[in-house]
Amino acid sequence: MCTGITFTDEKGQVYFGRNLDLDDNNYGEHPLIVPRGYHMQYRHMPAKEISKAIIGMGMNVGNYPLLFEAGNEDGMCIANLNFPKHAYFSEEVQTDKEYNVTPYEFMIWVLDSFSSVKELKEALKDTYLVGTPFAPSMPIAPVHWLISDGKDTIVVEQTKELGLVAYDDGVDVLTNSPDFWWHLQNLNNYLGLSSQDVTNTTWNRQKLQFQGIGTGQLGLRGDSSTQSRFVKAAFLNANYPTQEGENANVAKLFNILWNVAMPYGSVVNENGAVEYTIYSSCYSQATKTYYYRRAKEAMIHSCSLTEENSVGTEIVDLK
Numbered sequence: 493m494c495t496g497i498t499f500t501d502e503k504g505q506v507y508f509g510r511n512l513d514l515d516d517n518n519y520g521e522h523p524l525i526v527p528r529g530y531h532m533q534y535r536h537m538p539a540k541e542i543s544k545a546i547i548g549m550g551m552n553v554g555n556y557p558l559l560f561e562a563g564n565e566d567g568m569c570i571a572n573l574n575f576p577k578h579a580y581f582s583e584e585v586q587t588d589k590e591y592n593v594t595p596y597e598f599m600i601w602v603l604d605s606f607s608s609v610k611e612l613k614e615a616l617k618d619t620y621l622v623g624t625p626f627a628p629s630m631p632i633a634p635v636h637w638l639i640s641d642g643k644d645t646i647v648v649e650q651t652k653e654l655g656l657v658a659y660d661d662g663v664d665v666l667t668n669s670p671d672f673w674w675h676l677q678n679l680n681n682y683l684g685l686s687s688q689d690v691t692n693t694t695w696n697r698q699k700l701q702f703q704g705i706g707t708g709q710l711g712l713r714g715d716s717s718t719q720s721r722f723v724k725a726a727f728l729n730a731n732y733p734t735q736e737g738e739n740a741n742v743a744k745l746f747n748i749l750w751n752v753a754m755p756y757g758s759v760v761n762e763n764g765a766v767e768y769t770i771y772s773s774c775y776s777q778a779t780k781t782y783y784y785r786r787a788k789e790a791m792i793h794s795c796s797l798t799e800e801n802s803v804g805t806e807i808v809d810l811k
Contacts, residue, residue, distance in 0.1 A: 728752075
């Protein structure tokens with residue numbers, strides 16, 4: 493399971509991040525750079541050289557990037573999040589579509605091909621996500637995507653019932669199943685939440701007084717379910733004031749993510765494995781810096797796109 497959020501600072505610069513929640517059988521992921529000039533070989537579309545440097549977390553498999561989340565040098569950002577029991581990717585290429593993209597290629601295609609979410613949304617009308625696996629031993633993951641450019645945020649899902657759909661995401665948050673429309677409707681059950689404490693009142697002749705601070709949040713769920721994480725992340729993202737400067741905004745993003753993180757030992761999945769937040773991340777458009785903190789480390793690490801590492805033909809491993 494996972495949680496993704498995004499927001500902009502007072503200058504309109506994007507901050508985008510996520511929690512990756514897995515068990516100990518993770519993928520050995522680490523920060524990567526896909527440089528301008530990298531030869532991207534698509535499965536069902538013509539190969540091309542990458543025109544925008546990309547940085548994020550993922551795996552380098554034989555000089556091929558399999559990314560979990562990333563941002564490009566222009567500030568376009570994307571993350572894939574688990575979408576079990578809903579995601580649907582047929583292995584048949586759709587000849588009536590201009591773009592047939594596999595889910596594992598989708599992030600690179602988006603970050604390299606489009607300058608805005610608005611432009612991407614138009615292209616998605618003629619796009620199909622084809623369920624061709626990267627390798628026989630690596631089946632397609634059931635995922636959906638959070639995508640933002642600072643002006644617009646969308647969620648992209650492909651299901652058997654609706655096909656490929658791009659939803660406008662006005663809360664700048666995504667978690668997991670059910671589908672995004674369900675999560676948006678569920679938010680209507682929490683209209684009474686507020687960052688302001690409640691006031692004293694009287695029921696008949698009984699005076700009721702609030703006991704301590706935080707009473708405006710009574711009813712805000714704090715468990716690790718995908719539904720509760722969505723509501724809490726949306727509430728926190730909506731009420732955390734706009735910050736000034738890189739450090740304060742990076743802290744803001746991590747503070748929100750850690751409030752919806754899954755501590756080790758708190759969740760045991762259906763296979764009997766402990767599932768927890770493996771890492772939390774933040775990409776800053778302002779400095780083209782990718783920040784991350786692993787669950788078993790106290791330190792926040794960082795790496796940045798530079799003139800030197802943004803150009804080349806090989807994936808750059810930033811271990």
